[in-house]
Amino acid sequence: DGGITQSPKYLFRKEGQNVTLSCEQNLNHDAMYWYRQDPGQGLRLIYYSQIVNDFQKGDIAEGYSVSREKKESFPLTVTSAQKNPTAFYLCASTPHGAGNTGELFFGEGSRLTVL
Amino acid sequence: AQSVTQLDSQVPVFEEAPVELRCNYSSSVSVYLFWYVQYPNQGLQLLLKYLSGSTLVKGINGFEAEFNKSQTSFHLRKPSVHISDTAEYFCAVTLTQGAQKLVFGQGTRLTINP
Numbered sequence: 001d002g003g004i005t006q007s008p009k010y011l012f013r014k015e016g017q018n019v020t021l022s023c024e025q026n027l028n029h030d031a032m033y034w035y036r037q038d039p040g041q042g043l044r045l046i047y048y049s050q051i052v053n054d055f056q057k058g059d060i061a062e063g064y065s066v067s068r069e070k071k072e073s074f075p076l077t078v079t080s081a082q083k084n085p086t087a088f089y090l091c092a093s094t095p096h097g098a099g100n101t102g103e104l105f106f107g108e109g110s111r112l113t114v115l
Numbered sequence: 116a117q118s119v120t121q122l123d124s125q126v127p128v129f130e131e132a133p134v135e136l137r138c139n140y141s142s143s144v145s146v147y148l149f150w151y152v153q154y155p156n157q158g159l160q161l162l163l164k165y166l167s168g169s170t171l172v173k174g175i176n177g178f179e180a181e182f183n184k185s186q187t188s189f190h191l192r193k194p195s196v197h198i199s200d201t202a203e204y205f206c207a208v209t210l211t212q213g214a215q216k217l218v219f220g221q222g223t224r225l226t227i228n229p
Contacts, residue, residue: 040124040221
């Protein structure tokens with residue numbers, strides 16, 4: 001079945017360590033997104049990519065990095081520079097181009113806890 | 116730029132009672148509107164969307180929403196809720212033209228009591 005796969009679902013990290021969250025999609029979507037979710041704050045956009053080898057910062061990009069080497073994959077690295085990384089991270093995708101409504105398709109999320 | 120306000124952060128209701136979750140948006144141009152549902156520790160799932168045409172939109176799980184352009188609202192309703200509807204609900208908006216970046220409201224936590 002087509003969909004978006006995020007891994008790992010749960011991740012624990014010590015302070016000062018970088019960690020990479022995986023996001024893979026087989027929907028043939030052009031655009032991919034990373035959101036961060038904290039209780040009572042809704043979804044905040046970290047990074048997005050509309051095409052391979054290109055990506056843009058969202059509203060809260062500091063302390064995060066991404067790459068888009070393949071259409072199917074959009075990994076997110078949470079670096080040690082991110083001051084408060086404990087959160088639920090959601091990856092999403094959407095088709096790009098004429099006729100696209102902006103509707104997002106989401107993965108199941110990854111919960112990162114910094115110890 | 117467009118924005119979304121969900122007027123209630125939490126809504127408790129009894130099982131089999133009706134519910135309305137309120138959403139207002141702000142935009143100077145035409146928009147598409149969405150409602151998503153999120154169950155605990157899961158991603159977001161599309162409930163329904165308004166693109167054009169009839170202002171009353173029906174979605175999954177018996178939910179519906181009405182687009183009101185004059186009041187810039189897109190309230191979500193269900194005539195009789197079930198325990199399984201306990202979840203967080205997000206309203207979202209995007210422009211019909213130009214850069215289509217979805218903007219989300221803060222979410223409304225719906226709690227169903229037996």
